[in-house]
Amino acid sequence: MKKPSDTQDSNYGIGDLLGLGSQSVRKNYYPALQERIEELEQERNRYKWLFENALHGIFQANLRGGFLACNPAMARICGYDSPDHLIGKVIRLREQLFCSSAEFDQIRQELLDRGSLSARETRLMRADYTPVPVAITLLRRPDLGPEVVEAFVADITERVQAREKLEQLNQDLERRVEERTEALQNAILSKDKYLAAASHDLLQPLNAARLMISALQDSQLPEQEARMVHQVHRALEGAEELLADLLDISKLDQQAMKPDLVYTDLENLLQGLGEEFEAVAANAGLDFRLRLKPAVVRTDQRMLTRIVRNLLSNAFRYTTSGGVVLGMRKAGGKLRIEVWDTGVGIAEDKLQDIFTEFHQLLPQGTGGRQGVGLGLAIVERMVRILGYQVEVSSRPGRGSRFVVMLPLASARPAPAPSAPVPQLSTADGFDGANVLVIDNEPAVLESMSVLLERWGCRVLTSASEAEALSLVNQGKEPDVILADFHLDNGRTGCQAIHGLRKRLGRPVPAAVITADRSDETRQLMRAQSLPILNKPVKPNRLRALVTSLLPAMP
Incomplete structure (x- = not known):
């Protein structure tokens, strides 16, 4: 004869555990539970579908061993027929999956230190032992084991090929640039010889x-x-x-x-230029004055002479009355060579244009001897090569002032031996x-x-x-x-x-x-x-x- 308790125990089931022991309770709560179970099943199926159909590889593995699980995309990336084939063949990630054991060791240590890695580029070994470039994102799962990780893997073969192609194109471009540069230099050399x-x-x-x-x-x-x-x-x-x-x-x-710098007696150099332009001033009926003082500079004599000569030529070209002054002034460790004129002047918005090639201050037919507009362009370039500065200020109808600023020599060189006294007169x-x-x-x-x-x-x-x-x-x-x-x-x-x-x-x-x-x-x-x-x-x-x-x- 059974005990009541035996009957009661035999009727104790899952419904009693869930609080659905009585018929009335089951009737009230079963639909809600069933609905929840169906939702969980749908979500599980959705994640399963995403896992199996994802374009990127997904796997769970033990860093000290092999794969625990993986999706079909991971098997395809590594060249295996199926996830089971990959899991069965690769039982040691370090030796069988990663192309470089040293790089695997580095990745493992970074994971242990930081807990995750994002989009790390590396190379995995395919089933046919060829490398495949990938970007791998890893996350440690210490709740599942001390070295259990989950990972997402993207095949970046096309990206790497595109990058290599771009690098090759850059190398080809650099080579072509070098070839063109060499050809251009040869052309310039040929042009120099031709000129x-x-x-x-x-x-x-x-x-x-x-x-x-x-x-x-x-x-x-x-x-x-x-x-x-x-x-x-x-x-x-x-x-x-x-x-x-x-x-x-x-x-x-x-x-x-290229500049050939030598110590130069600037007063003597400018005095020579002044004598050269005295006849120009006389022919033009203009007053020409020199305001010079002793000074030594280290300069390229030919370039500096050309600079000042061009400034003086320009001053006389555009001055029809009054005169021209060539002067020197020391200021703050620098020397200023100044050319003043009482010519036509330059409009303020044209002050920078005058240093471009073939630019003339006056249009043709306005009187005076015309140049071709290269004199000041040469001045600007030579000043730049010598590391000097050139400034211009002007008042239309009143005249202009050009200033070349250059450093004074730190020390005056020893004077050259005096030349022998001429024994032959050349006066007549x-x-x-x-x-x-x-x-x-x-x-x-x-x-x-x-x-x-x-x-x-x-x-x-x-x-x-x-x-x-x-x-x-x-x-x-x-x-x-x-x-x-x-x-x-x-x-x-x-x-x-x-x-x-x-x-x-x-x-x-x-x-x-x-x-x-x-x-x-x-x-x-x-x-x-x-x-x-x-x-x-x-x-x-x-x-x-x-x-x-x-x-x-x-």
Whole structure:
């Protein structure tokens, strides 16, 4: 016979545990429970669907072992047929999944230290032992085990290939840029050589014509012929200035002009420029004053001379009445070279435009001698190369002021030994001095002969070093040698001067006259202590050069 308690115990079930022991309770709560269970089942199915159909790999694993679970996407990424295939084959993540054991160890340590890693790029090993680049996000699950992790894995093969392609394109681009740069440099070098050759060819006939015209100007000509000669002289002068400007602006733009800094007596340099422009002021009927003081600077003499000469030329070009002042002023460890004029002035909104190429202050036809607009562009570039500053201020109709600021030299260099006292007077001529001219251009030889003979020189001419040596062998010894730099057959005037000095056994005073305006040639002349005069030769500079050489006669 059963005990009541036995009957009661046998009827005790899940409903009693959930508080649904009585029929009335079950009737009230069963629908709500069933609905909740169905919701949980739907959510479970949804997550299961997402897990199985996700594009990215998802897995749960033990870092000290292998996979605990994974989805089909993870199996595909690693090249396995199914998740079970992957789980069965990869039982050690360190050796069988990660391409680099060292990188796995680093990832494991970072996970233990930080608890998670986000979008870490690495490489996993596929079933065929080929690497696959992935971005992996890992999260530690210490609630499931000390080294249990869950992970999301994205196959980034396309991204890596695109990045590698981009890197390759960048390398190709850099290589092409280097090739183009080299080609451009070669082109610039070729252009420099072409410009040097073209300038030589252009300046040679211009030089001959200029010297011939100068000889004619020294002659007694009827008024009409004298006026025509003067007009030709002005035309040649303009052509010379334009060609020199074009050559200089080309070299400056190609950064082919490098400063050659030497200690310079600035007062003496500016005094020479002042004497050069005295005739310009006299011809224009303008007042020209110098306000100079002793000062030493370390500068490129040729560039600074060109800067100040261009500023003075500009001042005289646009000044029709009044005058021009060239002055110096010291301020705060710097020296200010100032050029003032009482010319047409410049509108305030045009003050910066004047430093651009081919910009003119006045339109054509407004009077005055017009330039081509390169003078101030050259000033701006040379000032920049030397590290100086240039400022301009102006009042339209009242005049302008240009200022070049440069540092003073920290110490004055020891003065150079004084030159010997001239023994030959050149006030009225050169008193029959023997001047040997070496040039491979017949027209230049003829024009130099005409001009020098008018100054009282006895002129010897030769087209080469060999001809000059032949003259010496005939007993015709020169007092001065004036040699063109580029002679025929690759020979130079320097070599000719050296050969003649060796044959004569004495350092005959000599200078090089050339159309080559390169820095290399200028430095070569300085190294050999040879004065240099650029073509087209200005008669007053040629006369000054010959005068400076003659006192050195024994």
